[in-house]
Amino acid sequence: MTVRLEVRNVSKIFKGKTALYPLSLTAEEGECLVLCGGNGAGKSTLLHILAGISTPGEGAVLINQVDLQNNRKKYVSLIGYMPDEFAAQETMTVTEFLTFYGTFRKIAKDRVKEVIHILGLEEKKNELIKNLSKGMRQRLLFGQAWIAEPLVLILDEPTNGLDPYWINVFIDLLKKIKMSGTTVIFSTHMMDVAAEVADKIIFMENGKQMDTIINEHSNTKQFMVDLLNRYRKKQE
Numbered sequence: 001m002t003v004r005l006e007v008r009n010v011s012k013i014f015k016g017k018t019a020l021y022p023l024s025l026t027a028e029e030g031e032c033l034v035l036c037g038g039n040g041a042g043k044s045t046l047l048h049i050l051a052g053i054s055t056p057g058e059g060a061v062l063i064n065q066v067d068l069q070n071n072r073k074k075y076v077s078l079i080g081y082m083p084d085e086f087a088a089q090e091t092m093t094v095t096e097f098l099t100f101y102g103t104f105r106k107i108a109k110d111r112v113k114e115v116i117h118i119l120g121l122e123e124k125k126n127e128l129i130k131n132l133s134k135g136m137r138q139r140l141l142f143g144q145a146w147i148a149e150p151l152v153l154i155l156d157e158p159t160n161g162l163d164p165y166w167i168n169v170f171i172d173l174l175k176k177i178k179m180s181g182t183t184v185i186f187s188t189h190m191m192d193v194a195a196e197v198a199d200k201i202i203f204m205e206n207g208k209q210m211d212t213i214i215n216e217h218s219n220t221k222q223f224m225v226d227l228l229n230r231y232r233k234k235q236e
């Protein structure tokens with residue numbers, strides 16, 4: 001398999017405090033990495049760096065050998081990013097929102113309609129964002145990240161606000177996205193989601209990479225229990 005994402009000794013310091021200690025990882029084409037850990041573990045800091053929102057203090061991030069710091073424009077064109085909070089113009093409709101983001105990536109109108117359909121937002125396509133539920137907003141945020149079918153999909157707590165039905169849809173959709181060759185990296189507190197989708201689970205604590213666990217996808221239920229026990233111990 002081709003190495004799609006490389007993180008080389010990346011670190012970050014905020015106001016004299018280390019938010020992320022030197023961390024390295026790789027992800028292959030079609031592989032899914034999941035970041036687990038409590039609040040303040042460094043998950044969002046790492047994702048912000050991968051998304052080009054935050055500059056690393058040291059180290060390098062590359063996608064298909066494109067270096068974020070040396071060629072940011074090209075790098076950003078290869079990713080899709082879903083933030084953990086909705087900060088868009090709430091007076092836009094669902095269709096206007098996705099069309100707006102699609103325009104930057106030269107996405108056809110048919111692709112916008114396809115994403116709206118897949119995410120179950122057809123009945124809300126002309127609804128203002130401010131009138132959407134939390135779960136619908138999450139699906140819409142995911143849609144803007146995925147609409148251009150990027151090489152690397154970066155998601156910050158994507159299951160927040162989703163009900164059990166849409167969590168299952170999300171899991172199935174991520175599996176299909178992986179099969180298409182897209183590399184996925186996201187953070188979650190939900191061990192069942194990690195067990196279903198992840199190929200590697202990275203446990204983080206206080207800005208440090210503590211463990212990297214390989215998912216063999218042989219016994220998902222037992223793997224989920226093992227992850228949950230490990231996660232709970234990390235929080236004690």
